[in-house]
Amino acid sequence: xxxxxSRPPLPPFTRETAIQKVRLAEDGWNGRNPEKVALAYTPDSxxxxxxxxxxxxxxxxxxxxxxxxxxxxxxxxxxxxAFEGNRIAVRYAYEWHDDSGNWFRxxxxxxxxxxxxxxxxxxxxxxxxxxxxxxxxxFRWPLGRRPDDHPGLSDLxx
Numbered sequence: 001x002x003x004x005x006s007r008p009p010l011p012p013f014t015r016e017t018a019i020q021k022v023r024l025a026e027d028g029w030n031g032r033n034p035e036k037v038a039l040a041y042t043p044d045s046x047x048x049x050x051x052x053x054x055x056x057x058x059x060x061x062x063x064x065x066x067x068x069x070x071x072x073x074x075x076x077x078x079x080x081x082a083f084e085g086n087r088i089a090v091r092y093a094y095e096w097h098d099d100s101g102n103w104f105r106x107x108x109x110x111x112x113x114x115x116x117x118x119x120x121x122x123x124x125x126x127x128x129x130x131x132x133x134x135x136x137x138x139f140r141w142p143l144g145r146r147p148d149d150h151p152g153l154s155d156l157x158x
Contacts (some may be wrong), residue, residue, distance in 0.1 A: 007040060007118035011086035018083035021118075022090050026078040027145050034064035042121040049125045071096035071104075075139035077146060079153045081109070088112045093158050095132070095139045103137060104129045107158075 009017035028037045038061040047054035047063075054063050068074055076094035083089070090110050097103045108127030115121045138156050141147050 005117060005119070010118040011114050011116065013083045013085070013088060015080075015083070018088050019080050021088060021114075022078050022080045025090075025112075026076055026092075029076050029078075030074075030143075030145055032064075032068045032074060032143075034061040034068070037061075037064055040120060041123070042115055042119045045119075045121055045123065047123045047125070049123075050127060070098065071106075072099065073097055073143065075141065075143070075146070077139065077150075077153050077156075077158075078110075086114045086116075088114075091153065093139075093153055095137055097134075101134075103132045103134050105132050105136075105138075106130070 009020050013021065025040065028040055031037070038057040041057055041060055043057055045056060045060060047060065049063065052063070054060055071094075074094060074096045076092060078090045078092040081089040081091050088111075090112070091108070092110065093105055093107050095103065095105050106127050106129045108125055110126075111122075111124045112120050113122040138158070139146075139150075141150055
């Protein structure tokens with residue numbers, strides 16, 4: 001993939017285009033395809049995810065592959081928190097279970113920085129896992145993209 005490939009919407013972001021960018025990221029992650037998701041990042045993208053430091057698309061794809069093999073039935077909602085220029089801040093929550101059937105809701109915040117072509121060049125994520133009972137789940141759509149009529153985080157009181 002060329003580093004000149006464009007991934008709209010492009011910075012500088014407006015409120016509308018920042019919301020679009022957040023939803024596109026959510027949709028990608030809900031698709032749980034590590035190689036495809038990695039293409040939304042620059043070839044030399046830098047991440048911090050919890051205490052793990054990840055560099056470049058290959059490491060991103062490897063990280064996501066490990067993540068989605070551990071975090072089963074993963075469903076994610078992201079919400080715009082703030083934006084300016086080529087940066088976006090989001091808050092998010094996702095639900096998943098481990099191979100023993102223990103359910104979790106993970107809450108987090110991410111800071112994103114994009115290059116001029118709309119590829120994410122830096123991602124800093126802080127997140128925490130909260131054990132929940134299966135009956136407490138709020139994200140019950142079929143695996144894949146969250147339906148447009150499904151409530152967002154604020155609507156769910158999260």
